[in-house]
Amino acid sequence: MEGENTQQPQIPIPGAQNYAIPFAIIIAGLAIAGAIYFGDSKKSAVAAQPNGTPSVEPVGPSDHILGNPNAKIVIVEYSDTECPFCKSFHPTMQRIMSEYGDSGKVAWVYRHFPLSFHTKAPKEAEATECANKLGGNIKFWEYLNRTFEITPGNDQLDPASLPKIARTVGLDVDSFTKCLESGEMKAVVDKDITSGSKAGVSGTPYSIILVGNEPVSGINGAQPYEQVKAQIEALLR
Numbered sequence: 001m002e003g004e005n006t007q008q009p010q011i012p013i014p015g016a017q018n019y020a021i022p023f024a025i026i027i028a029g030l031a032i033a034g035a036i037y038f039g040d041s042k043k044s045a046v047a048a049q050p051n052g053t054p055s056v057e058p059v060g061p062s063d064h065i066l067g068n069p070n071a072k073i074v075i076v077e078y079s080d081t082e083c084p085f086c087k088s089f090h091p092t093m094q095r096i097m098s099e100y101g102d103s104g105k106v107a108w109v110y111r112h113f114p115l116s117f118h119t120k121a122p123k124e125a126e127a128t129e130c131a132n133k134l135g136g137n138i139k140f141w142e143y144l145n146r147t148f149e150i151t152p153g154n155d156q157l158d159p160a161s162l163p164k165i166a167r168t169v170g171l172d173v174d175s176f177t178k179c180l181e182s183g184e185m186k187a188v189v190d191k192d193i194t195s196g197s198k199a200g201v202s203g204t205p206y207s208i209i210l211v212g213n214e215p216v217s218g219i220n221g222a223q224p225y226e227q228v229k230a231q232i233e234a235l236l237r
Contacts (some may be wrong), residue, residue: 055198056215057199058213059210059213064137065137066107066108066110070107071105071107072105073107073209073236074209074210075208075210075219076209077206077207078111078201078204078206078207079112079113080114081144081148082114082124082156085205086222087151093108095225100232105232111192111196112125112192112193114189114193119155120157123162124151124162127147127166127180128140128143128144129189130179131176134175135169142169142170143169146169150165163176206221
């Protein structure tokens with residue numbers, strides 16, 4: 001859908017009907033753009049506090065954090081490895097971290113929110129947690145990055161790829177497989193899902209921006225790098 005050409009040749013039709021075709025094209029284009037803009041869901045929103053800012057569970061030691069945990073800006077992302085919009089947004093966040101992470105200005109927190117219609121996503125989320133168990137936070141991010149690199153999205157990733165990813169990032173495959181098959185990481189993933197549900201998350205990706213541990217705004221859907229950067233720059237002033 002992304003990148004689809006919505007331009008169609010206009011067919012001359014006498015009278016007022018001449019305007020109907022181009023107008024329909026515009027409407028269709030806006031619908032497609034909206035789907036790309038917001039991400040995977042019928043509605044993508046979070047519950048708001050009385051002051052209108054998003055509500056989110058505080059970042060804690062069990063969270064997966066990339067960057068300085070004490071950064072002025074912390075972006076908490078709820079994501080789904082089989083969501084194609086999450087796949088397109090992941091490089092955006094990587095680029096943001098390469099620009100703002102090393103200086104300690106921005107940190108990135110990843111939380112699982114596999115959507116119900118992506119039936120493979122929960123197990124993939126557990127796989128990232130097995131990587132974390134065996135190799136810590138660094139291996140969690142390496143495993144997650146590789147998963148987003150290779151998955152086509154929408155439940156098209158072969159489950160046989162999961163141990164292969166473990167091998168690629170340098171994990172012991174037997175230990176990884178034992179962890180994944182045991183289901184022991186399901187509770188960890190479910191905890192993130194509960195956190196997201198309490199915040200009102202219904203679509204992915206959805207990110208909440210914290211400043212001084214307080215939520216101040218959100219990034220709704222797979223926003224382009226330039227827009228995310230603009231939000232960050234405004235908050236850093």
